[in-house]
Structure formats: structure tokens, C-alpha cells
Amino acid sequence: MEIKVVKDILGANDQIAQKNRQLFDSHKNFVVNVMASPGAGKTSLIMETIKRLKGKVKMGVVEGDISSSLDAEAISQEDVPVVQINTGGECHLDANMTASALGDLPLADIELLLIENVGNLVCPAEFKIGEDIRVLISSTPEGDDKPYKYPLMFHEADAVLINKVDLLPYVRFDVDAFAKAIKGINRRAKIFPVSCTTGQGIDDWVEWLLGLMGQR
Amino acid sequence: MEIKVVKDILGANDQIAQKNRQLFDSHKNFVVNVMASPGAGKTSLIMETIKRLKGKVKMGVVEGDISSSLDAEAISQEDVPVVQINTGGECHLDANMTASALGDLPLADIELLLIENVGNLVCPAEFKIGEDIRVLISSTPEGDDKPYKYPLMFHEADAVLINKVDLLPYVRFDVDAFAKAIKGINRRAKIFPVSCTTGQGIDDWVEWLLGLMGQR
Numbered sequence: 001m002e003i004k005v006v007k008d009i010l011g012a013n014d015q016i017a018q019k020n021r022q023l024f025d026s027h028k029n030f031v032v033n034v035m036a037s038p039g040a041g042k043t044s045l046i047m048e049t050i051k052r053l054k055g056k057v058k059m060g061v062v063e064g065d066i067s068s069s070l071d072a073e074a075i076s077q078e079d080v081p082v083v084q085i086n087t088g089g090e091c092h093l094d095a096n097m098t099a100s101a102l103g104d105l106p107l108a109d110i111e112l113l114l115i116e117n118v119g120n121l122v123c124p125a126e127f128k129i130g131e132d133i134r135v136l137i138s139s140t141p142e143g144d145d146k147p148y149k150y151p152l153m154f155h156e157a158d159a160v161l162i163n164k165v166d167l168l169p170y171v172r173f174d175v176d177a178f179a180k181a182i183k184g185i186n187r188r189a190k191i192f193p194v195s196c197t198t199g200q201g202i203d204d205w206v207e208w209l210l211g212l213m214g215q216r
Numbered sequence: 217m218e219i220k221v222v223k224d225i226l227g228a229n230d231q232i233a234q235k236n237r238q239l240f241d242s243h244k245n246f247v248v249n250v251m252a253s254p255g256a257g258k259t260s261l262i263m264e265t266i267k268r269l270k271g272k273v274k275m276g277v278v279e280g281d282i283s284s285s286l287d288a289e290a291i292s293q294e295d296v297p298v299v300q301i302n303t304g305g306e307c308h309l310d311a312n313m314t315a316s317a318l319g320d321l322p323l324a325d326i327e328l329l330l331i332e333n334v335g336n337l338v339c340p341a342e343f344k345i346g347e348d349i350r351v352l353i354s355s356t357p358e359g360d361d362k363p364y365k366y367p368l369m370f371h372e373a374d375a376v377l378i379n380k381v382d383l384l385p386y387v388r389f390d391v392d393a394f395a396k397a398i399k400g401i402n403r404r405a406k407i408f409p410v411s412c413t414t415g416q417g418i419d420d421w422v423e424w425l426l427g428l429m430g431q432r
Contacts, residue, residue: 038253038337038366039358066338068364089368091307091338119365120338121254122282122307141357141380142255148284149335150254152305164357170383 013127016095020102020130027107029060030213031115033093033129035153036137038119041163043071044196045137045205046114050078052206053112057213060110062101064093064118071116081105092123095130112213121150133158133212136189140164140173147181154182159190161205166195229343232311236318236346243323245276246429247331249309249345251369252353254335257379259287260412261353261421262330266294268422269328273429276326278317280309280334287332297321308339311346328429337366349374349428352405356380356389363397370398375406377421382411 024031036042043063050059061082063072072084083101085093098115105113115131117124125134136157138146141164147154154160160182162175179191190208194201240247252258259279266275277298279288288300299317301309314331321329331347333340341350352373354362357380363370370376376398378391395407406424410417 037255037335037358038362039355065365067367068361070361070364089338091336118338119253120307120336122305122334122336123339139255139357141355141383142253145284145286146254148286149281151283167357167383167386170386 010126013095016099017128017130020095020099023102023107024113024130024132027110028216029107029110029113030216031113031131032209033115033117033124033131033134034137035117035121035124035134035157036119037121037139037142040119040137040139040142041161041196042116042119042137043074045161045163045194046075046116047078048196048199048202049114049206049209050075050080052202053210054078057210058109058111060105060107060113062098062105062113062115064097064116066090066118081110087118091118091120092127093117093129094127098129112209121146121153125153125156132216135159135161137161137163138178140167141171143171144173144175144178144181147178147185151185154185154189157186157189159192159205159208162191162193163196165193165200166198226342229311232315233344233346236311236315239318239323240329240346240348243326244432245323245326245329246432247329247347248425249331249333249340249347249350250353251333251337251340251350251373252335253337253355253358256335256353256355256358257412258332258335258353259290261377261379261410262291262332263294264412264415264418265330265422265425266291266296268418269426270294270296273426274325274327276321276323276329278314278321278329278331280313280332282306282334297326303334307334307336308343309333309345310343314345328425337362337369341369341372348432351375351377353377353379354394356383357387359387360389360391360394360397363394363401367401370401370405373402373405375408375421375424378407378409379412381409381416382414
């Protein structure tokens with residue numbers, strides 16, 4: 001059997017990402033693609049960001065997961081519009097899945113759109129979704145060797161948040177060595193040590209984010 | 217342009233996995249596919265297993281990573297044969313990649329072959345590599361909601377090791393709720409709370425593994 005193949009699947013994705021981008025631009029949405037390993041703290045970071053910006057910035061959230069709506073339920077308690085995408089097995093969000101969620105969000109009433117990708121340090125890095133910036137959360141219990149093992153993800157990040165710094169006394173993680181490894185792959189990435197549990201460093205992240213939004 | 221497509225890529229993978237299986241059977245290798253999120257403790261578990269079984273069981277290791285040979289270098293210090301597979305961007309080991317590594321291992325002199333998959337809770341679960349058992353390592357800092365979010369991986373596991381139980385006082389993780397969530401997806405999975413840092417629970421895991429090997 002002969003089947004016609006879209007040869008450049010990433011090229012096709014980029015076209016849809018560009019359409020998402022035009023839609024975001026028309027509504028002046030600043031869009032953040034939040035990526036990380038499972039359990040590194042994506043939902044927690046989004047919650048902390050919402051808590052700090054509530055009343056100042058109009059926000060919306062897209063939650064990407066293979067299965068379940070646990071994260072969207074948590075976010076909805078913060079009283080911001082949220083849409084859950086269940087990828088049904090797919091290991092990443094792509095531009096088309098993202099597009100399918102946008103109709104359910106009041107984009108005209110959103111300044112900052114936070115999109116939580118599927119927990120995965122590999123595949124999400126390959127798929128643009130129309131975002132302004134890509135943010136990678138790396139957590140201290142994962143170890144400081146991750147930039148060497150998942151170089152594309154670290155290469156693609158505009159910011160790397162080192163989460164769970166409150167656990168540093170109990171795990172083997174050298175913050176300086178980690179930052180150096182990132183710089184070897186990606187000189188532009190801004191690095192923020194944070195803890196979503198204690199709140200440490202979150203203000204610095206939020207200030208940087210507001211600065212970027214202000215430049216547009 | 218028309219391109220011929222292998223329609224059932226998983227079917228093709230299964231055929232190669234079956235060939236790997238025949239090779240393993242001819243050498244009486246017991247093969248463990250070790251899967252987990254990045255940084256959950258795959259290499260640490262393999263190291264702890266080697267330390268306990270050295271002199272009793274002849275072992276070999278395949279290290280799967282997207283990039284780098286850090287883990288293979290660590291393992292090689294334990295004086296067991298080890299081969300590194302760099303997937304070059306691929307998010308999982310498949311049967312063919314695994315087959316490509318086997319020629320570099322002294323299979324006739326190996327009783328237990330430990331294969332470390334790429335750090336990823338999604339894609340590796342879809343690809344058989346010819347293994348006897350699939351072992352999933354979940355670590356406490358990742359949180360206890362992972363079975364709901366990555367159901368296929370938990371469904372496919374013969375054993376789930378809850379690693380980093382030494383961090384339980386510092387993280388939100390309910391061992392009983394986690395075990396219950398696993399049982400809802402997969403009743404057969406054996407569950408071992410362990411710490412590769414303190415050694416807690418490792419003996420139970422190793423004993424169970426030896427028991428399985430003895431049954432063959």
C-alpha cells in the first residue's frame with residue numbers, strides 16, 4: 001500500500017505554530033511554553049506565578065497532559081480561565097493540539113498565557129506551538145547532569161528555572177556546575193534558582209517575565 | 217512524492233524484539249528493561265544492584281541516552297561489561313537500537329543484563345526490546361500523582377520502585393495513595409520502596425529479582 005507522507009512533519013507543525021502566533025499577536029497575548037520532566041514543578045510554578053500576578057495581569061492557562069485533568073482542576077481554583085488538553089498518549093504538545101484549545105479561552109481578555117507541556121525532557125523541544133518564550137524547569141533531585149543528557153531541551157530554553165532549591169541540603173546537586181553546563185549549550189538562557197515550596201526566587205522570575213512583556 | 221510506509225512500526229519493532237529474545241534465550245540471559253523519568257535513579261539502581269550481586273551473578277549493562285556517556289563511565293568502574301547507546305535525539309530505546317549494542321557484549325558470559333532506557337515516562341513504554349521484565353523507577357520528589365498522568369508506563373511495569381524514600385520528610389508524597397493508584401492501573405506490579413542513597417529496600421528488590429531468575 002502506498003501512502004502519501006507529509007515529509008517534513010516539523011515543517012507542517014511550524015506552519016500551524018505561525019497561525020497560532022498570528023492569533024496571539026492579534027490579541028496581544030504573551031505566551032509561555034513551560035516544559036520539564038515529570039514532577040519537576042510545572043504546575044506549581046504556574047500556580048506561584050498566578051498568585052503573584054493576580055489583579056495585575058490578566059492570565060490564562062493551557063494544561064497539557066497525556067491523561068487526567070488533575071492539574072487543570074488545581075489551576076481552576078485560582079480563578080483563571082484554564083483549558084485541559086489530553087494528548088491521548090502523545091508525548092508532547094504540538095501546534096495543532098494547542099490550536100484546538102484556543103477556541104475555549106477568552107484570548108481577548110488574556111495578557112499572559114501559560115501553557116504547560118507534557119512532562120518530558122525530549123520531545124516537546126521539537127515542536128513550536130506559537131509561543132513567545134520557552135521556559136524549562138529542572139529540579140534539584142533530578143541531578144546536575146541533565147544538560148549533557150538532554151541537550152536539545154536546554155538549547156531551546158529562554159530561561160531555566162532550577163526548582164526545589166529547598167532540597168539542596170538533601171540531594172547531590174551543584175548549582176554552579178549545572179549553570180556552567182547550561183551556558184556551554186545555550187549562552188542566552190536566563191537561570192533562576194527557585195523553590196515553589198518556600199517561594200524563594202519566584203519574585204525574580206516574575207519580574208523578568210514582566211520585563212519581557214513590557215518590551216512588547 | 218510517494219514514499220512507502222511501514223504501516224505498523226510497532227509491529228516491525230516487535231519482530232526485532234522477538235529476535236533479541238531468541239538471542240537472549242540462547243545465552244540464558246535474564247533481561248531487565250529499566251525505565252523512569254530523567255533523574256529518578258536508573259543508573260543508581262543499576263549500580264546498587266551490581267554491588268549486591270557482584271561475585272554471585274554475572275552481569276552486563278546497556279546504557280541508553282540521547283547524548284553523553286556519563287552513565288556508562290560510572291557503571292564501568294564497577295568492572296562489568298557495559299555498552300553505551302546514544303540514540304541521537306530519539307526519546308526511547310527500540311528493539312533495533314538494542315540489537316545494535318548486543319554484538320559488543322559477551323552475552324555467553326552474562327546471566328543478568330540490565331538495560332537502562334532513555335529518561336522518559338512516555339515513549340519507552342511503547343517499545344519492547346526483548347526483555348524479560350520491565351521495571352519502572354518513580355522517585356518521591358516527582359509527586360504521587362504520576363500513575364494518573366502516565367498510565368501506560370505504569371500499566372506496563374512488572375515492578376515499580378519508589379526511589380528516594382529518604383526524601384519523604386521533605387516532599388509531598390503519600391506512599392499508600394501512590395501504591396493504590398498503581399494497583400488501580402496494574403494489579404500485578406510488585407512495589408518496592410527504596411533509597412539508592414541509604415540502601416533501604418534494595419535487598420528486597422534484589423531478592424525478588426533473584427527469585428524470578430531462579431524460576432527460569
